[in-house]
Amino acid sequence: MERTHQESKEEELIETNSSTTAATSTENNYDKDEYYKSKGLSAYDDLEKKFQEFQNAFRRMNEAFGQKLLEQFGIANPDIKYTHEPQVITAKDAAKHMIGKKNILILTGAGLSAASGIPTFRGDNGFWTRTYGDETDPQVILTQRFFTQNPELNWQWHYDFIELEDRCKPNKGHHAILKFQEYCHLQNDIESFLVTQNIDNYHPQLIQQSKILMKNQEEKKQGESNYAFTPFVYEIHGNVKYMHCFNDEEDCGQQFYKAPTLDQVKDKTNHVPKCSSCGKNMKPHCMFFDESYSETYYRSESVHKFMEEKMDCLIVVGTALATGLAKRIVNKALGKIECPVIEINLETSIDRGYNLQILEKSEIALDQLFNEYYRLRSPKVDILQSGQVKSQARASSVVNQSKNPIQKQIIVQNNTKQMTQAKQTNLKQASTSTGKAVQQKPAVSKAVTSSNKQKIIPKR
Structure with missing residues (x-):
């Protein structure tokens, strides 16, 4: 069966493309071999290296994700970057x-x-x-x-x-x-x-x-x-x-x-x-x-x-x-x-x-x-009143002079206890004063009411 002119053209084009593809493939293989050789690597070494890089990147991504989750829930300390390596x-x-x-x-x-x-x-x-x-x-x-x-x-x-x-x-x-x-x-x-x-x-x-x-x-x-x-x-x-x-x-x-x-x-x-x-x-x-x-x-x-x-x-x-x-x-x-x-x-x-x-x-x-x-x-002890500034300064001096952290802790706890007691005393005194004022208030109101009654002119 005689081929048409169009069919002949198509076959020539296919053969040309096949030859080009084969040549390109051979050239690419040659280039890769030359690349590996220039780097002192085999194809296996290159693959192993890339896989290791992928593992490291994946691990870092997981660590970053875990860190964000922990920070989101308030578990992690954001000032410390945690690592899984010594x-x-x-x-x-x-x-x-x-x-x-x-x-x-x-x-x-x-x-x-x-x-x-x-x-x-x-x-x-x-x-x-x-x-x-x-x-x-x-x-x-x-x-x-x-x-x-x-x-x-x-x-x-x-x-x-x-x-x-x-x-x-x-x-x-x-x-x-x-x-x-x-x-x-x-x-x-x-x-x-x-x-x-x-x-x-x-x-x-x-x-x-x-x-x-x-x-x-x-x-x-x-x-x-x-x-x-x-x-x-x-x-x-x-x-x-x-x-x-x-x-x-x-x-x-x-x-x-x-x-x-x-x-x-x-x-x-x-x-x-x-x-x-x-x-x-x-x-x-x-x-x-x-x-x-x-x-x-x-x-x-x-x-x-x-x-x-x-x-x-x-x-x-x-x-x-x-x-x-x-x-x-x-x-x-x-x-x-x-x-x-x-x-x-x-x-x-x-x-x-x-x-x-x-x-x-x-x-x-x-x-x-x-x-x-x-x-x-180290705990920070608040100064309750201006009158306690000197005593607090003396206490801080004693704490700073002590080199033993346990002694420091005991001194601070004693100072805190004393100031807490002082604060409670002040609050109690304030409460007592307020109570007296409240007790006097009805008497004043009563006097005012009585005075007002005296000023009222009865109707005839």
């Missing part, structure tokens, strides 16, 4: 993130006591490096199995630690935390919750000496020597100063006693204390590596309850987070919205989330952090 920050700047938080959990580790002279367990010169008998591995020595077979060597480790703890004393970091606890105790809108992995007894020792925290007899009773739990601190790994019967199936296994020092043990050849009830070996009140957390010995359920239901700010001090419950506390905080995790460590142990890293010694950083927090929260 950032190195100063202690003073970190204090801003504590403002508005109501339930602050403090988690301390061995790094806090390093300034006291107690070596960290896992450092080069740490307590883990000592040898007991033929055994050098502390994760073997400090186990229930080893304790059952070699109670003397296990107790020797604890005697050495008790001796070391007695030679040292709490440092500025411990005292800074105590002052913060006392400060929170005097407030109506803040609760502090101290959790420690340390077994050195330094937190309980300071708390039991605090006149502010130990203010009633019931709490003082809990701090006596035969009771292992001191209020206002949760020792999730125990306390080397106490012991209990190893027979945890009997009631005697839940009774705590003061642990002796080696000098107090009469029989040096057999220095393992015995239970007075059942005669079995006493166990140091310290958590072994093959032991589980429990409320009975380590108050783990109380810690879980606070971190689940209340915690809205976490301060982590001097810990490598190598133990289970400490990790769970941090992970729980990182999973909460608007819960800052302020980490004070020479080397950070947290690499994600709303983590504010203060890379400073704890005895320095804690003072800076809490002092800035006190300054940001």
Whole structure:
């Protein structure tokens, strides 16, 4: 069949377009290959890079959207730009993130006591490096199995630690935390919750000496020597100063006693204390590596309850987070919205989330952090009357001269109480004066009425 002239033209046009398209496609592929080659990338690398850029942009968009929502409902602080990535920050700047938080959990580790002279367990010169008998591995020595077979060597480790703890004393970091606890105790809108992995007894020792925290007899009773739990601190790994019967199936296994020092043990050849009830070996009140957390010995359920239901700010001090419950506390905080995790460590142990890293010694950083927090929260006391200006100025002078934030708080509260009483007295006096005026008013009205009656001329 003979083709028409029009059909021939159309076929030529199609062939030309096909050739052009193929040439263009080849040219484009060549250009892309040259582009990737010039950038030192493969096509896969370029795609991966673009996907990463998309993920970052999408994350920033979600963060901005979430921030706007929180600000809209009055939850977020508009002065602070929240991030889901860790950032190195100063202690003073970190204090801003504590403002508005109501339930602050403090988690301390061995790094806090390093300034006291107690070596960290896992450092080069740490307590883990000592040898007991033929055994050098502390994760073997400090186990229930080893304790059952070699109670003397296990107790020797604890005697050495008790001796070391007695030679040292709490440092500025411990005292800074105590002052913060006392400060929170005097407030109506803040609760502090101290959790420690340390077994050195330094937190309980300071708390039991605090006149502010130990203010009633019931709490003082809990701090006596035969009771292992001191209020206002949760020792999730125990306390080397106490012991209990190893027979945890009997009631005697839940009774705590003061642990002796080696000098107090009469029989040096057999220095393992015995239970007075059942005669079995006493166990140091310290958590072994093959032991589980429990409320009975380590108050783990109380810690879980606070971190689940209340915690809205976490301060982590001097810990490598190598133990289970400490990790769970941090992970729980990182999973909460608007819960800052302020980490004070020479080397950070947290690499994600709303983590504010203060890379400073704890005895320095804690003072800076809490002092800035006190300054940001310092109450402003109004002057009620001009006659009280001088007394208020004197009170302010006393407050400013006091370096202790707890003393400042007590002074301010006393001044506020005095001025409140003065205000109530003034209001009472004003009310009394007003009452007298009201009582006199009817008499005046009556007199006026009587006078008016006298002026009225009776009708005839």
